[in-house]
Amino acid sequence: MRYITPRKAAKGLGAAGPGASTAHHWGMTVSSAALLILTPAFILVVASAIGLPHDAVVAYFSRPYPAIVTALFLVVGMHHYINGTRIMIDDYLDHAERKVAIILSHLFGWAVIAAVVYALARMMLSPAAVVVVS
Amino acid sequence: MGDIPRGNRPLSPHLSVYRLPIAAITSIMTRITGQALVAGLLLVVWWLVAAATGPRAFATADWVLRSWIGYLVLLGSVWALWYHFLAGIRHFFYDARLLMTKPEARQASWVLIWGSVGLTLLTLLLFVI
Numbered sequence: 001m002r003y004i005t006p007r008k009a010a011k012g013l014g015a016a017g018p019g020a021s022t023a024h025h026w027g028m029t030v031s032s033a034a035l036l037i038l039t040p041a042f043i044l045v046v047a048s049a050i051g052l053p054h055d056a057v058v059a060y061f062s063r064p065y066p067a068i069v070t071a072l073f074l075v076v077g078m079h080h081y082i083n084g085t086r087i088m089i090d091d092y093l094d095h096a097e098r099k100v101a102i103i104l105s106h107l108f109g110w111a112v113i114a115a116v117v118y119a120l121a122r123m124m125l126s127p128a129a130v131v132v133v134s
Numbered sequence: 135m136g137d138i139p140r141g142n143r144p145l146s147p148h149l150s151v152y153r154l155p156i157a158a159i160t161s162i163m164t165r166i167t168g169q170a171l172v173a174g175l176l177l178v179v180w181w182l183v184a185a186a187t188g189p190r191a192f193a194t195a196d197w198v199l200r201s202w203i204g205y206l207v208l209l210g211s212v213w214a215l216w217y218h219f220l221a222g223i224r225h226f227f228y229d230a231r232l233l234m235t236k237p238e239a240r241q242a243s244w245v246l247i248w249g250s251v252g253l254t255l256l257t258l259l260l261f262v263i
Contacts, residue, residue, distance in 0.1 A: 122186035
């Protein structure tokens with residue numbers, strides 16, 4: 001005999017299964033709202049940098065606005081990507097494949113974030129940045 | 135099972151022969167664009183890392199980025215980004231329980247399609263100027 005009530009047994013097992021909650025949807029909503037501002041800003045930042053010579057690109061991304069917009073867009077964007085991809089994975093994959101895909105999406109997202117943070121930091125610290133700022 | 139009279143009763147729509155309504159197509163496109171726009175993002179990230187690395191690495195990345203295939207990837211990704219952007223706005227409406235009727239869902243779908251094309255052309259215009 002089970003002492004647990006049917007309601008208790010079903011609690012937390014929404015349509016999306018165990019571990020699912022409205023927290024995921026809320027997280028996507030918050031990152032979407034941030035990206036509503038960041039996406040146009042990032043497109044404009046990159047569009048004005050493409051075509052510049054190397055020194056100018058380094059100097060440009062050393063400036064606060066382009067650097068902060070680029071960093072924010074990619075950090076928030078990849079976070080949004082990881083969580084959004086999770087829904088796709090849950091829909092199309094099961095068992096070990098699902099777990100592997102979830103892990104890979106995290107690794108990929110964080111690798112992109114690390115690459116951008118590294119690139120921005122190195123450009124800011126380079127001599128080319130100092131020349132234009134001073 | 136063989137003795138069940140099947141006759142000419144209508145069957146429930148079989149997914150492989152079911153013509154997806156425009157709202158369903160624009161919904162699945164949100165996923166596809168979300169994945170596809172990463173191609174352009176990777177190109178830009180590679181370009182940024184190359185710029186941080188040095189002039190020689192930058193020359194290679196910049197050459198690829200500004201080749202016709204690079205511009206094609208960027209243009210496609212910008213469209214995917216704008217499409218995903220507008221689809222995200224539609225989700226805000228859905229969460230507020232708006233645009234839920236069939237005619238509204240159809241109209242919103244066309245706004246997504248033409249809006250994303252319009253915003254892409256606008257981006258292209260800004261880039262060229």
